[in-house]
Amino acid sequence: MTTVPPPAPGGSPTPAPATIRAQDLVKMFGPIRAVDGISFELAPGRIYGLLGPNGSGKTTLIRLLTGMGRATAGRAEVLGTAMPSRAVLARVGYMTQSDGIYPALTAGENVRFFGELYGVTDATAPEDALAVVDLADRRDAVVATLSGGQRRRLSLACALVHRPPVLFLDEPTVGVDPLLRVQFWSHFRRLADGGVTIVVSSHVMDEADRCDELLFMRSGRVIARGSGRDLRARAGTDDLEQAFLRFSGNVAATR
Ligand SMILES: Nc1ncnc2c1ncn2[C@@H]1O[C@H](COP(=O)(O)OP(=O)(O)O)[C@@H](O)[C@H]1O
Numbered sequence: 001m002t003t004v005p006p007p008a009p010g011g012s013p014t015p016a017p018a019t020i021r022a023q024d025l026v027k028m029f030g031p032i033r034a035v036d037g038i039s040f041e042l043a044p045g046r047i048y049g050l051l052g053p054n055g056s057g058k059t060t061l062i063r064l065l066t067g068m069g070r071a072t073a074g075r076a077e078v079l080g081t082a083m084p085s086r087a088v089l090a091r092v093g094y095m096t097q098s099d100g101i102y103p104a105l106t107a108g109e110n111v112r113f114f115g116e117l118y119g120v121t122d123a124t125a126p127e128d129a130l131a132v133v134d135l136a137d138r139r140d141a142v143v144a145t146l147s148g149g150q151r152r153r154l155s156l157a158c159a160l161v162h163r164p165p166v167l168f169l170d171e172p173t174v175g176v177d178p179l180l181r182v183q184f185w186s187h188f189r190r191l192a193d194g195g196v197t198i199v200v201s202s203h204v205m206d207e208a209d210r211c212d213e214l215l216f217m218r219s220g221r222v223i224a225r226g227s228g229r230d231l232r233a234r235a236g237t238d239d240l241e242q243a244f245l246r247f248s249g250n251v252a253a254t255r
């Protein structure tokens with residue numbers, strides 16, 4: 001016998017369950033609190049921007065969320081599972097800040113390698129991933145002969161090859177030319193529209209408005225969260241850079 005749940009009583013839709021959850025996350029490197037007590041929940045199908053200066057803890061936070069780094073305290077959860085988790089890793093894409101691709105292999109060999117690592121069975125997936133980043137015609141080029149921008153694109157292809165529902169991109173557009181940047185962002189948007197949760201870090205504010213929500217980071221903490229419009233309004237300025245500084249000032253004042 002099958003039981004069909006009754007339709008929810010009209011009105012309030014249930015909020016989407018979080019795909020990513022941080023609970024009082026702390027990461028110490030000796031005396032340095034690289035991540036200093038971060039808690040949040042991120043919903044599926046949205047693009048979240050981690051924005052903060054160099055050293056504010058963006059990479060460390062991403063490493064905790066992907067299970068690449070172990071938290072000193074607190075809990076990181078992805079798709080309902082505590083990280084690190086081998087099973088969840090296959091459903092997460094991670095583009096590291098420094099390209100994690102193999103310089104002695106060709107572009108095509110790299111995507112195929114990452115595909116195999118993630119257990120991809122669809123033979124067209126590596127070629128699709130190369131096409132997305134406009135590198136199909138460079139598939140037989142050895143990585144060492146690619147430009148910096150081409151390597152960034154290849155890194156993205158390697159992070160996408162297994163079509164993960166959760167994607168972490170650590171400064172993905174650094175060294176990428178403006179035209180390709182636009183293409184990257186429209187691809188990120190298409191992925192999010194398809195339900196993929198994307199966390200993208202940046203130390204510059206100029207791409208912030210492409211994110212659905214921003215998390216301003218400073219000294220290992222999230223000092224403000226909201227849409228670009230919301231954060232500007234709360235800080236009383238049209239300039240996001242200024243807004244960041246105002247939220248930073250508030251933090252300093254309350255310490
Ligand atoms: N492996 C490490 N060993 C020691 N300190 C580290 C290590 N990784 C990061 N840190 C320190 O943690 C802080 C946050 O660094 P990071 O997460 O790389 O920031 P961001 O990505 O925002 O530039 C910095 O003070 C950095 O020097």
Ligand SMILES: [Mg+2]
Pocket residue numbers: 058059060097170
């Ligand atoms: Mg970083």
